[in-house]
Amino acid sequence: MMLSQTEENYLKAIYSLTYTNSNNVSTTLISEAIKTKASSVTDMIQKLAEKDLVHYKKYQGVSLTKIGQKIAVEIVRKHRLWEVFLVNKLNYNWDEVHQMAEQLEHIKSETLIDKLEAFLEFPTHDPHGDPIPDKEGNIKHHNNTMLSSVETGKSCVVIGIKDSSDPFLKFLDKLQIQLGSILKVISKEPFDNSMLVETETASISISNQISKNLFVKKL
Amino acid sequence: MMLSQTEENYLKAIYSLTYTNSNNVSTTLISEAIKTKASSVTDMIQKLAEKDLVHYKKYQGVSLTKIGQKIAVEIVRKHRLWEVFLVNKLNYNWDEVHQMAEQLEHIKSETLIDKLEAFLEFPTHDPHGDPIPDKEGNIKHHNNTMLSSVETGKSCVVIGIKDSSDPFLKFLDKLQIQLGSILKVISKEPFDNSMLVETETASISISNQISKNLFVKKL
DNA sequence: AAATTAATTTAGATAAGTCTAAAAATAAAT
DNA sequence: ATTTATTTTTAGACTTATCTAAATTAATTT
Numbered sequence: 001m002m003l004s005q006t007e008e009n010y011l012k013a014i015y016s017l018t019y020t021n022s023n024n025v026s027t028t029l030i031s032e033a034i035k036t037k038a039s040s041v042t043d044m045i046q047k048l049a050e051k052d053l054v055h056y057k058k059y060q061g062v063s064l065t066k067i068g069q070k071i072a073v074e075i076v077r078k079h080r081l082w083e084v085f086l087v088n089k090l091n092y093n094w095d096e097v098h099q100m101a102e103q104l105e106h107i108k109s110e111t112l113i114d115k116l117e118a119f120l121e122f123p124t125h126d127p128h129g130d131p132i133p134d135k136e137g138n139i140k141h142h143n144n145t146m147l148s149s150v151e152t153g154k155s156c157v158v159i160g161i162k163d164s165s166d167p168f169l170k171f172l173d174k175l176q177i178q179l180g181s182i183l184k185v186i187s188k189e190p191f192d193n194s195m196l197v198e199t200e201t202a203s204i205s206i207s208n209q210i211s212k213n214l215f216v217k218k219l
Numbered sequence: 220m221m222l223s224q225t226e227e228n229y230l231k232a233i234y235s236l237t238y239t240n241s242n243n244v245s246t247t248l249i250s251e252a253i254k255t256k257a258s259s260v261t262d263m264i265q266k267l268a269e270k271d272l273v274h275y276k277k278y279q280g281v282s283l284t285k286i287g288q289k290i291a292v293e294i295v296r297k298h299r300l301w302e303v304f305l306v307n308k309l310n311y312n313w314d315e316v317h318q319m320a321e322q323l324e325h326i327k328s329e330t331l332i333d334k335l336e337a338f339l340e341f342p343t344h345d346p347h348g349d350p351i352p353d354k355e356g357n358i359k360h361h362n363n364t365m366l367s368s369v370e371t372g373k374s375c376v377v378i379g380i381k382d383s384s385d386p387f388l389k390f391l392d393k394l395q396i397q398l399g400s401i402l403k404v405i406s407k408e409p410f411d412n413s414m415l416v417e418t419e420t421a422s423i424s425i426s427n428q429i430s431k432n433l434f435v436k437k438l
Numbered sequence: 439a440a441a442t443t444a445a446t447t448t449a450g451a452t453a454a455g456t457c458t459a460a461a462a463a464t465a466a467a468t
Numbered sequence: 469a470t471t472t473a474t475t476t477t478t479a480g481a482c483t484t485a486t487c488t489a490a491a492t493t494a495a496t497t498t
Contacts, residue, residue: 006485027446040486042447047484059446059493090334103326109319115309225455246476259456261477266454278463278476 001051001067005106008075009034010044011053012105014064015072024061070137077133078113079105080126085116087127094127094178095169128169129160129179129215147183148193148211150218155184160215168213175204183216220270220286224325227294228253229263230272231324233283234291243280289356296352297332298324299345304335306346313346313397314388347388348379348398348434366402367412367430369437374403379434387432394423402435 003011013033017025027045031038049056053068064072082104086097114135117123124140125131133139142160150156158181161168172178176199186196186203193208222230232252236244246264250257268275272287283291301323305316333354336342343359344350352358361379369375377400380387391397395418405415405422412427 004484028444036485037487038446039448039488043485046447086331090331090338092334100326100328100331103328104323107319107322109322112305112309112319115311119309223454247474255455256457257476258458258478262455265477 001071002108003071006044007048007053008071008106010041010048011064011068011072012075012079014054014062015069015076018063022061024063026061030062073133073137073139075105076139077135077137078107080130080132081113081116081120081123083126083128084120084123084132088120088123093173095166095173097127098164098166125160125179127179128164129158130164142215143217145216145218146212147185147197147206147214147216148195148208150183150185150216152185152188155182155219156216157182157219158214159217162213162215171210175199175206176201177214182219220290221327222290225263226267226272227290227325229260229267230283230287230291231294231298233273233281234288234295237282241280243282245280249281292352292356292358294324295358296356297326299349299351300332300335300339300342302345302347303339303342303351307339307342312392314385314392316346317383317385344379344398346398347383348377349383361434362436364435364437365431366404366416366425366433366435367414367427369402369404369435371404371407374401374438375435376401376438377433378436381432381434390429394418394425395420396433401438 010030013030014025017029017033021029027038027041030045031041034041045054045056045062048054048068049062052065053071054062054064056062079101082101083094083097086092086100087094092100117132117135123132129142131140131142145156146162147156147158158177158179160179161172177183181199184198186198188195193211195206195208195211197204197206229249232249233244236248236252240248246257246260249264250260253260264273264275264281267273267287268281271284272290273281273283275281298320301320302313302316305311305319306313311319336351336354342351348361350359350361364375365381366375366377377396377398379398380391396402400418403417405417407414412430414425414427414430416423416425
């Protein structure tokens, strides 16, 4: 089945919205993610339902079919592998690669992405710590431990970030926090749930909004 | 100016047709190159003329403007650099990369292609021996010596191929001829202009059609 | 439970790129 | 120099993906 870039983008959006939201994704949610109008989304969803890529009942939202999910994961795989290429090989910063990967993920080829994966020596995570699905579409999801849940006095390693938006990435750069950074929770402020954290180089105060967006592994 | 992939493809086609044919390219020629109908070409040409990318007078064919040419060369540059990447880094064969490069050449980014060029260590030619335009759009064209013009008894190196079509590339593979191959012209057959040629490994008969498509440097 | 608000869908319109069929212009042939 | 053939252009239609505005359904509030 040969899908247009637009169709692929819808599948990808539905896929990630299914994770961050309910099982049945609403038209408006998709329209916000894809930056179109809800009416356009309805049209496209009906088209995707025709092709058996989504389950759809009027007014009930959508979910991906097995095939739809498979395709969505393939796109995620491509996106993340291209991001690794851009950062590891072309020396881009992690906050510069999203737009390019959004285009590269739609390149059509039976073999390209597997060759790229081999060339990159089978990375398991992209530059933001997100896991890269394997050829069969299996993903090892994060264990979901956020910095906010680390106890006072305990240390942890940053293994991923939930919100990979540009401003957030730039902010982490400023704080000199990156994947692999070791953080020790010195104290927590019950009032606003902020925490005082010690990095390798400095002590910094981290708001709850930040600490809820950092995946960590406790040490 | 943000061009669509389709517009870019028209510019690229006009660019290469200008070289292999007359200065003013006809509608039908373009339609054959792009595999559309002549009427579609007329529509698109008028659109490109509106944008000052081509010179166009009804029934007189088209030629690229300075800007149009600049953009066309940029696309050629991207195409060839991506081909180098695919062959040198991902281990594709030279007959497998065209379709992928056709897609990759349209990836939009201010910096990507220059970073890629650096990563590839500033190659001067693509896997088919075609010269890679530099950042400013300068190209060193072939000196245009074809195998067919090499005198009997003289040797030469293969430095490029004129027709990079799939079947031709596969045919050269079968003959074990590649860029850098050294060929010695043993004899010429006046009847059909074929020639007997000695490679490193064998003696082969080469038709005029082939020898007219191989760029060589005389030794 | 009825009324109001919000979300979703339908209907009709638009832009890009293509097509077919017909008309116009150029080129070739007698 | 006319006629014939070929090429090019125009006109109108189709597809994909989008939009606005109106209609419908679902959710909330009173």
